[in-house]
Amino acid sequence: MSRVYNFSAGPAMMPLPVLEEIQKELIDYKGSGMSVMEMSHRSKVFQTIADEAEADLRELMGIPDNYKVLFVQGGGTLQFAMVPINLCKNGVFDYIVTGAWSKKAAAEAKKYGKVNVIASSEDRNYSYVPDCSDLPIDDDADYVYICENETIHGNVFNKLPNTKGKVLVADQSSMFLSKPVNVSDYGVIFAGVQKNVGPAGMAIVIIREDLIKEDIDPKAPVYLSYNTHAANDSMYNTPNCWAIYCCGKVFKYLKSLGGLEAMNKINEDKAKILYDYIDSSKLFKGTVDKEFRSLMNVCFVTGDADKDAAVVAATKAAGLDNLKGHRSVGGLRASIYNAMPKEGVEELVKFLKKYEEENA
Ligand SMILES: *Cc1c(COP(=O)(O)O)cnc(C)c1O
Numbered sequence: 001m002s003r004v005y006n007f008s009a010g011p012a013m014m015p016l017p018v019l020e021e022i023q024k025e026l027i028d029y030k031g032s033g034m035s036v037m038e039m040s041h042r043s044k045v046f047q048t049i050a051d052e053a054e055a056d057l058r059e060l061m062g063i064p065d066n067y068k069v070l071f072v073q074g075g076g077t078l079q080f081a082m083v084p085i086n087l088c089k090n091g092v093f094d095y096i097v098t099g100a101w102s103k104k105a106a107a108e109a110k111k112y113g114k115v116n117v118i119a120s121s122e123d124r125n126y127s128y129v130p131d132c133s134d135l136p137i138d139d140d141a142d143y144v145y146i147c148e149n150e151t152i153h154g155n156v157f158n159k160l161p162n163t164k165g166k167v168l169v170a171d172q173s174s175m176f177l178s179k180p181v182n183v184s185d186y187g188v189i190f191a192g193v194q195k196n197v198g199p200a201g202m203a204i205v206i207i208r209e210d211l212i213k214e215d216i217d218p219k220a221p222v223y224l225s226y227n228t229h230a231a232n233d234s235m236y237n238t239p240n241c242w243a244i245y246c247c248g249k250v251f252k253y254l255k256s257l258g259g260l261e262a263m264n265k266i267n268e269d270k271a272k273i274l275y276d277y278i279d280s281s282k283l284f285k286g287t288v289d290k291e292f293r294s295l296m297n298v299c300f301v302t303g304d305a306d307k308d309a310a311v312v313a314a315t316k317a318a319g320l321d322n323l324k325g326h327r328s329v330g331g332l333r334a335s336i337y338n339a340m341p342k343e344g345v346e347e348l349v350k351f352l353k354k355y356e357e358e359n360a
Contacts (some may be wrong), residue, residue, distance in 0.1 A: 005320050005321065007334045010174070010335070014339050030045070036049065060255060067203070076101070083143070088167070091114060092140040096132060116141070127292075168187055190204065191203060214222065283308040296336060298334045320353050
C-alpha cells in the first residue's frame, strides 16, 4: 500500500482509520451478510446507520432541536437552486460575492428572482472579504447568502455579516466541521460532503424548521423541495446510502478526536505551519490578505506561471499530490482539510524549503 499526501480541494482525503474501518466492513457489514452498498435504505440495519449519523452530527455541531438535518443528493451545486426555490417569499435575494462559488450561486439564484450583489471582492480577484457590518440589505430580501470559505480563492469570513434581521444562508462546503459554529446564527447551512467529510455525491443541509415551506413553486421537481426531505427523514427516495454511512464514520472519528474545538486547534496549527513558511519565503507569496486567509485552502504563487508549473510537477514527484492552483488564481493551492495529517503539511513545507534553496 502506498498513499500520497493528497492536497486536492475535493474530493479530498478521508481519515485513514475511517477508510480502514470501512474496508473491514465492506463485504459483510456487522454480520448482516451484505455490504452497505447492497443494503435496502428501508432496512433496520441501514436506518440505524442513518439515525446514528444524524445524532452524531447533531452532537458535534450542537444543532438545536428546531433545525432539521437533511441528506440530499446533487452536491453543493443543487443547493444553489434549492435555496432560492425554497426560501422565496418576495423573490429578492441578497448575495455577498467573495469568490467563484458565491458567484455561481448568485448566477443560479437569478433564475428564480431578483439578485442583489450587496458586497463583492471581485475588484481584487477575491483576495479579501469585504466589511459586512453595515450593508445595504434589501427590506424585501428573503435571505442573505454567503460562501463562508471560498475553496478556489482561499478566503474565509472571520465574522458573519450583519444581516439586519434577515435569514443568513451559508455554503460551508469547504469548512464544514473544521471548527465550531453557532448554528442558531444561520437559517440554512449546507455543505457538499466531498471536501471535508466523505465521498462525493451528497450535501448535508441544516435548516431552521420554520423556513421549510410546503407551498413552493408547483412546477419545481418534488426532489427540490426541502419539505420533501424533511417530511420523509431524507428517505423520500433512495438516498446516497454509501455517503451517509461514510460520513457517519467520520462523525464518530471527529468525536473521538475531541470534537470541533479540538479540530479547530489542529487546523489552526496545521495552517500556521504553512502560512509561516509562505510569509518567510522569497519564492512564494500568499494570494489572500492575511486576516482573511482560509485555514482549509491555502493559495500561494511564485508570480510566474512557468515556475508555478515546475513546482507543482516537483511536488507531485515527491508524493505531494494535487497542489495545482485553480486556473482563476494560478500558482499552488494546498487544501488541508480535517483529514490531512499535520505530517503532510510538515512534509510539504520541508519540500518547498528545500526546493526554494535549490532553485534560488
Ligand atoms: C465544491 C464546492 C461546491 C460544489 O460542490 P459540488 O458537490 O461539486 O456540487 C459548492 N460550494 C463550495 C464552497 C465548494 O467548495
